[in-house]
Amino acid sequence: MGLSLDALERVVAGNKIYARKATEQDPQFFKTLATGQSPEILWIGCADSRVPETTVCNCQPGDIFVHRNIANCLHADDLSASSVVEYATTHLKVKRIVVCGHTKCGGANAALGDADLGPTLNTWLLPLRELRRKHKGELESLADDDAKAVRLAELNVQQSLDVLRKHPTVSKAINERGLTLHGMIFDIAAGELRVLDQAKKGNGLWTAPQ
Amino acid sequence: MASQDVAKYLKESHDRIFENNREWAAEQKAKDPEFFTKLSAGQEPDYLWIGCSDSRIPAEQITGLGAGEVFIHRNIANLVCNTDLNVMSVVNYAVRHLKVKHIIVCGHYGCGGVKAALTPQDMGLLNPWLRNIRDVYRLHENELDAIADESKRYDRLVELNVVEQCRNIIKTAAVQQSYATNGFPIVHGWVFGFQDGLLKDLKVDHEKMLRDIQKIYNLTQG
Numbered sequence: 001m002g003l004s005l006d007a008l009e010r011v012v013a014g015n016k017i018y019a020r021k022a023t024e025q026d027p028q029f030f031k032t033l034a035t036g037q038s039p040e041i042l043w044i045g046c047a048d049s050r051v052p053e054t055t056v057c058n059c060q061p062g063d064i065f066v067h068r069n070i071a072n073c074l075h076a077d078d079l080s081a082s083s084v085v086e087y088a089t090t091h092l093k094v095k096r097i098v099v100c101g102h103t104k105c106g107g108a109n110a111a112l113g114d115a116d117l118g119p120t121l122n123t124w125l126l127p128l129r130e131l132r133r134k135h136k137g138e139l140e141s142l143a144d145d146d147a148k149a150v151r152l153a154e155l156n157v158q159q160s161l162d163v164l165r166k167h168p169t170v171s172k173a174i175n176e177r178g179l180t181l182h183g184m185i186f187d188i189a190a191g192e193l194r195v196l197d198q199a200k201k202g203n204g205l206w207t208a209p210q
Numbered sequence: 211m212a213s214q215d216v217a218k219y220l221k222e223s224h225d226r227i228f229e230n231n232r233e234w235a236a237e238q239k240a241k242d243p244e245f246f247t248k249l250s251a252g253q254e255p256d257y258l259w260i261g262c263s264d265s266r267i268p269a270e271q272i273t274g275l276g277a278g279e280v281f282i283h284r285n286i287a288n289l290v291c292n293t294d295l296n297v298m299s300v301v302n303y304a305v306r307h308l309k310v311k312h313i314i315v316c317g318h319y320g321c322g323g324v325k326a327a328l329t330p331q332d333m334g335l336l337n338p339w340l341r342n343i344r345d346v347y348r349l350h351e352n353e354l355d356a357i358a359d360e361s362k363r364y365d366r367l368v369e370l371n372v373v374e375q376c377r378n379i380i381k382t383a384a385v386q387q388s389y390a391t392n393g394f395p396i397v398h399g400w401v402f403g404f405q406d407g408l409l410k411d412l413k414v415d416h417e418k419m420l421r422d423i424q425k426i427y428n429l430t431q432g
Contacts, residue, residue, distance in 0.1 A: 007256040008312055008398070012409065014274025019407030034320060034404035039265035041227075047300050049255040049281045054268035056277065058230030065265045066284045070299045080285045080296040083339040084263050087286055090334075091322070098227075104250055106307070118306070124299035169335075189250040191235030193228060 039065040042088040044081070044160065045100040046072045046107065051186050053100070056193070065092060070124055071107025071153075072099060074160035082167065089169045095179060097170070099160045100193070101153035102186040108149040108156065112139075131155050150185065157183040157196055238277075255281045258304035258395070260297070260375070261316045262288045262323065267402050269316070272409070281308060287323030287371065288315055289342050290378040298382065304395075305384040311394045313379055316409070317372040318402040324368050343367070346374045369412055372399040376414045383429040389420065390430045 022029045039062060043053045047068045054064055067084040074081050088094045101108075110117055111128035132139060135155055142148045161181050164170050173179035183196030238245045257280040259269040269275070269282050283300040290297050304310045317324075326333055327343035347354060350370050357363040376399045379385055385395060399414040424430075 011257070011273040011275065011314075012411075015272055015407075015409045018272050018274050022407055030404050030407045033266050033407075037265045037322075047281050047283050047303075049253045050249050050278045052268065052270040052277055052280075052282065055270050056231055056234055057227050058234040059227075059268075061266045061268055061271060063265060064268070066263050066268070068282050068284050069296050070303055078296050079339055080289075080291075080294050083286045083336055086335045087263070087322075104252075106253075106303070118302065120295065120298050120302045124295055189246050191231075191238055191246045191249075193231045195228075 033062060037062055037065070037092070039063055039088075039092060040095045041065065042085070042092075042094045042097045043067070043100060044072055044074060044084075044098065045186075046070070046102055046105060048102060048105065050104075050188050051100070051102050056186060056191070065094060070121070071105055071111070071128060071156065072101050072160065073107075073124070073127060073156065074099065074163040075127060076163050076166065085164065085167055086169055089167075089173050089179065093173075093177070096182060097164060097179070098182045098184055099157050099164070100184040100186055101157045103146070103150050103153070103188050105149060105153050108152045109145070112145070112148055112152060127159070128152065128156055131159060154183075154185060154196060157185065249278050253278055253281070253308070255279055255304075255308060256311045257281065258301070258308075258310045258313045259283070259316060260285075260288055260290060260300075260314070260379075262286070262318055262321060264318060264321065266404070267316070267318055272402060272407070281310060286336075286339055287321055287327070287343055288317050288375060289339070289371075290315065290375040291339075291342050292378060292381065301379060301382055302384045305382075305388050309388070309392070309394075311396070313385070313395045313397045314400055315372050315375045315379065315397070316400045316402055317368050317375075318404070319365050319368055320404055321368055324371060325364065328364060328367060343371055346371045349374065369399075369401055372401060372412060373414060375399075377419055377423060380416070380420050380423055381427045381429075386420070386424075386427075386429050 042065045045051055045053055045068045047070055053066055065088045067081055107125060111125045111132055132152060139148050139151060142151060161183050164181055185194045259280050259282045261267055261269050261284045263284045263286055269280055281304050283297060324343055327340045333340055347367060354363050354367060357366055376397045379397050396416045399412040401410045403410060
């Protein structure tokens with residue numbers, strides 16, 4: 001069985017500590033939260049446990065509206081992500097949308113290989129494998145698997161930004177109220193976020209920090 | 211605001227994210243110089259969290275869990291729709307590859323998605339997504355309509371929605387087969403309350419729910 005109930009008790013205890021601390025620091029904290037949300041940022045990131053957006057951005061509850069899925073993919077026909085984008089753009093009127101990939105991404109790694117991942121994941125990762133095919137030459141020229149995976153993650157972020165730009169409500173908000181889109185890579189080994197546009201300046205490759 | 215002021219303001223909020231991130235990274239390194247090296251080696255989370263996109267409920271912060279401990283999917287109103295490839299990929303990967311021990315569906319009172327679904331109104335692109343919550347309402351119409359107080363009815367729909375999504379997770383082949391072989395994952399339904407910041411356990415009985423659905427949805431037989 002190998003199932004430990006402690007894992008669950010830990011979360012329940014953790015939540016009690018969180019609630020107590022937050023109330024100690026600001027007795028009105030939860031009352032204020034309950035009145036509503038007005039986040040400035042929509043974050044589309046990977047489900048990977050190592051990239052919790054609010055924590056790595058040192059932000060507070062209420063700051064970032066979030067969608068996370070396997071390998072931060074945005075497909076134009078995905079109703080889940082489209083609904084998140086629609087709600088964030090039209091109703092919450094976020095000012096910026098971040099698509100954040102990361103190093104050591106299991107989804108990117110899997111897409112670089114040819115293993116049968118089962119019907120569900122094969123289908124979900126098909127666009128990533130398509131990207132790999134399109135950029136075969138460039139990916140093969142890279143030194144190691146980690147570099148290939150990061151480059152694929154980066155290409156995937158760019159593709160997701162393209163999908164976003166074509167979303168009707170997003171393109172309207174870009175033109176009418178200056179909504180901006182941003183691609184990022186979270187470098188797990190450094191704990192740091194990198195803006196994709198800056199990385200593009202050199203040879204188009206994302207590079208590890210010096 | 212003039213357009214250059216808007217641009218300046220946006221630049222500042224953008225820069226703030228990076229400043230904050232550097233502060234956080236420095237803090238972690240100060241606490242444990244090997245923190246990111248270990249993190250970089252891989253993830254072995256015990257939990258899959260399926261929560262709402264709502265900015266006020268960052269799963270890791272409200273549970274006191276650190277980076278690397280909880281695999282997270284968040285969408286509008288924490289739905290697990292049977293034909294949604296997005297959530298099904300997350301469940302599949304978490305159960306079959308990461309072998310998570312617990313799956314937590316966490317809703318919250320005051321959920322905008324549930325509220326929108328309770329309001330009969332054309333929401334455009336959001337209609338098909340919200341229809342799933344309206345379906346939960348229809349499934350429990352008698353119970354909900356018997357609640358006179360509107361805000362209590364709304365709270366109850368939040369809870370029933372979580373329970374229904376737990377059921378949807380248990381319907382998956384990944385969960386049924388892993389549970390039959392390994393005895394995990396176990397599915398839990400929780401609701402976060404803004405009044406006190408605490409999680410309420412809806413006491414979803416995983417074993418019973420599984421038994422009840424398997425007459426129709428049993429996927430454990432190869």
